[in-house]
Amino acid sequence: xxxxxxxxxxxxxxxxxxxxxxxxxxxxxxxxxxxxxxxxxxxxxxxxxxxxxxxxxxxxxxxxxxxxxxxxxxxxxxxxxxxxxxxxxxxxxxxxxx
Amino acid sequence: xxxxxxxxxxxxxxxxxxxxxxxxxxxxxxxxxxxxxxxxxxxxxxxxxxxxxxxxxxxxxxxxxxxxxxxxxxxxxxxxxxxxxxxxxxxxxxxxxxxxxxxxxxxxxxxxxxxxxxxxxxxxxxxxxxxxxxxxxxxxxxxxxxxxxxxxxxxxxxxxxxxxxxxxxxxxxxxxxxxxxxxxxxxxxxxxxxxxxxxxxxxxxxxxxxxxxxxxxx
Numbered sequence: 001x002x003x004x005x006x007x008x009x010x011x012x013x014x015x016x017x018x019x020x021x022x023x024x025x026x027x028x029x030x031x032x033x034x035x036x037x038x039x040x041x042x043x044x045x046x047x048x049x050x051x052x053x054x055x056x057x058x059x060x061x062x063x064x065x066x067x068x069x070x071x072x073x074x075x076x077x078x079x080x081x082x083x084x085x086x087x088x089x090x091x092x093x094x095x096x097x098x
Numbered sequence: 099x100x101x102x103x104x105x106x107x108x109x110x111x112x113x114x115x116x117x118x119x120x121x122x123x124x125x126x127x128x129x130x131x132x133x134x135x136x137x138x139x140x141x142x143x144x145x146x147x148x149x150x151x152x153x154x155x156x157x158x159x160x161x162x163x164x165x166x167x168x169x170x171x172x173x174x175x176x177x178x179x180x181x182x183x184x185x186x187x188x189x190x191x192x193x194x195x196x197x198x199x200x201x202x203x204x205x206x207x208x209x210x211x212x213x214x215x216x217x218x219x220x221x222x223x224x225x226x227x228x229x230x231x232x233x234x235x236x237x238x239x240x241x242x243x244x245x246x247x248x249x250x251x252x253x254x255x256x257x258x259x260x261x262x263x264x265x266x267x268x269x270x271x272x273x274x275x276x277x278x279x280x281x282x283x284x285x286x287x288x289x290x291x292x293x294x295x296x297x298x299x300x301x302x303x304x305x306x307x308x309x310x311x312x313x314x315x316x
Binding site for chain 1: 231271279280281282284285288290291293298300301303304307308309310311312313314
């Protein structure tokens with residue numbers, strides 16, 4: 001599970017990049033996947049579908065992916081799994097320039 | 099399959115025997131709710147009647163019970179009929195959240211005011227907002243302009259004093275969304291706990307590009 005996400009974390013570990021999840025699983029389940037090495041990134045615990053964070057962000061489909069630039073501006077919102085490499089390269093480059 | 103065939107034959111017989119057979123079709127549709135396809139078959143049978151007379155009973159039924167594809171089907175049929183106000187009202191009632199942008203614009207132009215008019219305008223705002231999000235070829239300026247269109251529609255709606263409670267909430271939610279949660283907005287901060295129980299904020303990561311998936315295993 002989640003090879004793409006793990007590869008991003010690994011690939012950009014020395015760059016101004018962070019993968020921060022908002023996770024809707026019960027916290028025991030999340031902990032289990034963190035312990036066994038499936039999840040290699042930090043998460044906000046939202047603990048259930050329609051949890052307080054997801055509700056505030058009006059998330060209606062899972063997974064929904066937000067991409068923020070280094071100033072915290074939303075640069076992309078997506079529903080499906082997609083290749084974000086090009087956009088990431090551009091945004092990371094910009095972050096380093098500023 | 100057998101049941102569907104039986105219903106089709108029965109509907110055909112009724113149609114042959116009773117002329118338009120609309121009341122019976124109506125009954126059949128309600129009974130066949132277990133399977134979408136069966137309801138669609140019956141809708142096929144009454145499609146000609148719908149074209150000729152509008153068939154209020156079928157329209158009523160679809161308004162109350164129709165699934166998305168049934169709504170779309172009857173909505174398209176109504177759209178193909180000569181337009182009058184009652185049909186336009188039915189059209190929006192049937193389509194609810196399934197209407198297309200140009201069709202909604204026509205409905206809005208045709209109806210002077212009222213609850214259906216409000217609903218249609220809200221739905222239009224929603225579609226404009228969705229399009230602005232999905233279209234990746236838009237520049238920031240173009241997207242901001244589309245979002246501004248949405249806010250203008252919502253601001254005007256919000257001022258009307260006879261809004262349904264639920265519509266009022268939808269308006270508020272959509273307005274929050276297009277002013278806080280779309281491309282070009284500064285992301286709302288999140289404060290919460292990580293998997294180790296440590297408190298942190300999204301804004302702790304300013305200076306970094308952040309990929310923020312809302313996800314779960316279930």
